[in-house]
Amino acid sequence: SQKIEQNSEALNIQEGKTATLTCNYTNYSPAYLQWYRQDPGRGPVFLLLIRENEKEKRKERLKVTFDTTLKQSLFHITASQPADSATYLCAPMNSGYSTLTFGKGTMLLVSP
């Protein structure tokens, strides 16, 4: 069966450091992979989409990599700030499918 694995333990880092979150998937051949941010009690908010033929994508302080051989995506936040504290969700998407299935997410806590 298809599985999406994100580290269930919260990631605690200090302000200014780079946070790196991992998304591993099995039994997927994703054409795309999306990352979302979710704050407690609120709906997820889209951050980045990366395609299978893109190794890396950047948006301001955010960077996503996509390794289809390792079946893994890494999500980086550089110069992290307390306001970056949230849960981050990944969602690999097979080609032709438009329904999103999410990993359980990793909580990031950035302390001042």
Add this chain to the structure above:
Amino acid sequence: EAQVTQNPRYLITVTGKKLTVTCSQNMNHEYMSWYRQDPGLGLRQIYYSMNVEVTDKGDVPEGYKVSRKEKRNFPLILESPSPNQTSLYFCASSRHNTEAFFGQGTRLTVV
């Protein structure tokens, strides 16, 4: 403003009393979905729709119904709610293989 609107935001109901949670989007998106979110289980898809009159089951469809009579609306119906349907519910919409927009959530308690 582009948005997905769910109503109500909060609902407490009794077991067996039929209820409907509405979802509306103003972006002319083809795809709409319903998710429930429970502690430790993450977001799980209940139903999705790829267009008007086209709906399909997600991972946890038991106890729920949906309809897509119009492109903008995708109501979630609980014919006979039970306490195990107490959860936080989200509606989402998107175009094909693009970012999804989520509603603000509906916190449902069934007693």
